[in-house]
Amino acid sequence: MTVVEGRTSQDQQKAYQDGAYRHGYTVRVSIPRIDLWIAAFLGLRRQDSAVGGVADPSSLGMSPVFAFLCSCALIVAALAANASRLGEGWAVPTFYCAIAAIFLPAAARIIHPGASRLERLALIVIVTSALFVVRLIRAPVAFIDHDEFLHWATVNDILEAGRLFLPNPLLPVSPLYPGLELITSALVNLSGLSVFAAGLIVLAAARMMLMLTLFLLFEKITGSARIASIACLIYMGSSTFLLFDVHYSYESLAIPMLAAVLLASESRRLERGDTAGWPTFVATMVLIVALAATHHLTSYFCTSLLCGTAVMECLRQGASAMQRRQAILLASIAVIAPVAWSKIVGNPTGSYILPVLAGGIHEVAQLVSSSTSTRKLFVSDTGALAPAWQRYLTMAGVALICLGLLTGFLRSLVFNGQHRNASILWPPTRWRLWRSSLLQILILVTLAYPLSIIFRLTRSGWEIGNRIGSLSFLGVAIVVAVAVAAFWHGASRGWLRATALAAAATTVLIAGVISSEGPRILVPAGYEVSADSSSIEPMGISAARWTREWLGGEQHFATDRINRLLLSTYGRQKVSTTLESGQDTGIAITAADLGPMERKLLIDSGVGFVMVDLRMTTGLPGVGVYFDGGAQDRNHTVPLQSSSLLKFNSEPDIDRTFDNGFMVIFDVGRLGKTRQPAAPPRRTGEPVQSLGRQDGDLR
Structure with missing residues (x-):
């Protein structure tokens, strides 16, 4: 019996099969x-x-x-x-x-x-x-995005104090991973540029480094x-x-460093001989340690990649014993570096x-x-x-x-x-x-x-x-x-x-x-309420600068999410945050009355001044929160009431220090202070005793 193979349409297949069967053929059609x-x-x-x-x-x-x-x-x-x-x-x-x-x-x-x-x-x-x-x-x-202010404050601390690891209440972890800030402060000191200009140069170099490194890395592993x-x-x-990874933030430098680590590790594998690759291997270790001191999450991700690569290298057929040992050693360093740095800076x-x-x-x-x-x-x-x-x-x-x-x-x-x-x-x-x-x-x-x-x-x-x-x-x-x-x-x-x-x-x-x-x-x-970059505008910046000029730096302020960024950077003030103290002073600011609980909260937080922004009464927050994002902050379904923000006016031991029509600063430094007893009538010829300047008194 003869076998006929072919590929035809359905009608052609049927007609062809009928003719083939009549002649004693077996048809095998490939569909x-x-x-x-x-x-x-x-x-x-x-x-x-x-x-x-x-x-x-x-x-x-x-x-x-x-x-x-x-x-x-x-x-x-x-x-x-x-x-x-x-x-x-x-x-x-x-x-x-x-x-x-x-x-x-x-x-x-x-x-x-x-x-x-x-x-x-x-x-x-x-x-x-x-x-x-x-x-x-x-x-x-200027910087306008939320995370940029956090790291800008750290750079200012390094430039003014000349040392690392100063506390940053906006983001306490930022001073502990100062890779980006160190490069920026060095460029500022060498060139005399502003922090903004120096930061842009660092970000531009990091972005170009990232894309060139990725191109070379992808080309190397794909050919x-x-x-x-x-x-x-x-x-x-x-x-x-497009934007987040070119914000002035430690991740913007850490991701290019991660790409450089991966490229260096692959370049090491392509070196011939057991000793020729050691200089590149040492450079890879230096990059891993530098990454560990720049950004925690990117460093952990780098550790995962290098550990996974070591496992795959051990499983891969054809890998030499030297390649496997070097992969394991590199992965071990990638594990040790971020853990050791975290221990050094306090976990x-x-x-x-x-x-x-x-x-x-x-x-x-x-x-x-x-x-x-x-x-x-x-x-x-x-x-x-x-x-x-x-x-x-x-x-x-x-x-x-x-x-x-x-x-x-x-x-x-x-x-x-x-x-x-x-x-x-x-x-x-x-x-x-x-x-x-x-x-x-x-x-x-x-x-x-x-x-x-x-x-x-x-x-x-x-x-x-x-x-x-x-x-x-x-x-x-x-x-x-x-x-x-x-x-x-x-x-x-x-x-x-x-x-x-x-x-x-x-x-x-x-x-x-x-x-x-x-x-x-x-x-x-126009201004938008608590909308990060859409809330950074000249009036808030001017108010923050006023505090530094007339109150001096390092005053302790309680205020909303946006103004604490401006006070910390333009005003160089200390601001209260839940990340640092664990206490949400926004509760005291938004409460209807200044009761004992609100007073205790301000006193325990060490707050000397409260800044309220009456523009918060014009709308709901663009990012969902006015202050620190606590449970009460997220429960707002209507804008804040101006009577709540201005309740400090009726308190006898609180002074109104600043008012530009929308933003008001209250001096709360005398809250909880024991009042001085009234002085007895002065006798004739007795000199007047000066009580001196009270805490927070501008006279």
Whole structure:
């Protein structure tokens, strides 16, 4: 019996079978199988090798043209930022469009396989520089974001006192991890620049260091400049990339240092001989120790990566005994350095991190058990709903990342294997045949990305999810880049597919910015109540400077969330916070009456002055809290009452020291002091005894 094989349409198959059966043939028709298509979609069985270009590696290509386009987009961004200060409604959408115009053309060129390595690197530098200028356009003359004030206060302490580890009530853990502040204060002393100018220089250098290091790292562990450049683009889609990670905060320096540690560790592995790699190995150890003294969370994440890499290196077939020993030694140093530093500075991170983590996990457990979120998506704490285009773009960005992970996760594992065009599932002997242990760990890190999305659905866990998301993007970037280069684009030489993928990457970038900043990306025309950067304005700054000029520094103040930032930096005053004392003085300020409990709270906290801002009576807080975020603070459903804030006027032992119409400073230094008994009638010729200046008396 003869066997006939073929692939035809359904009608042709039936007609052909009828004729074949009449002639005594057995027909075997090959029909496409859905399981093979799914395997190809997920990257289970094979890996496309179209991951590089054929252009002249020394050519800059079209990068000068893209630099000109970025400069034009920055002009539009500057006009939009100025329009926002004038109250124009089109400012925020235009600002986002300018960011997209910076990113999209360069992304299309980078995704296309025709770009050279040098051109890709030049485009990464151009886009990185332009996006940093976006940060300057948003805040060109001073720090305006909440976390920046916390570290600015620490720099001021170092510059004025000439020593480290002075207490910072705004963020007690900040002086204990002074890497960023040390570099800034050194630059200020050497150059005479202001803290703001020196901080911008440090941030710009750190941002450029991050992207160049990531490019070299991704290129080293994948062997492809195309995948490395696409991964850098995807990493820019992290919600913290555009603004949060260029705030003057210790994480902005720590993440570039983390990338440098990973690159140095991989460079060590590529050195030939047992001794040639030791200088790089020592440099890696120095970087690990420096990172441990710069930021706690990033240091812990670095420890996890290096420990995971050591485990993978021990499991990897073909790894030499020297490579395994060095990986274990490096992981051991990564464990010892942050633990030892934490012990030296007094174990500050437990009480700082654990309550936040516990609260976030508790709300996630409630979300899983009851399927109801404690946080309304796209709704601010004041009840304002985000515009529809922001909501849809944010959801589209998350969906695109998930699609990239779906098509890139297994494909990246295959790509990292020693047998590129083979299944990773069979035979089992191939499970341990990977080329880069670090790449294997970064691929597994992407599993934390869905966890970050879950945390973002809760109020307490939002910040946790934001931090997890930014760190997990080190893996997300490379997995999605493999999916783009090897599956979604491949070896296509056309521009249509590259442009469509660049538009998808731009959507991810804009979605990340919206999820982090939303409508408050620009400074508004008017003051907003307790809205961080939208609440920093000249009147509050002027009042803070007045306190330093007329009251002197280091006076103990109790005030709201925004004014304590200004008092601590511009006024150089000591402010009361729950992080330092564990007592929420906001309860005494917002209470209807100044009763015994409120008096005791102010006295026990050592407060000498109370500053109240009557603008808090005009609206609910933009970030959800007026003061420290205690239980009572979050229970406000209506704005504060002016009678509560001004109750100090009726107290005989409290003086009204300052009043500019909206902001009032009360001298409460005599609360709890025993009154002097009345002096007996003075006899003729008896000199008058001077009582001297009382505490807090300005006379």
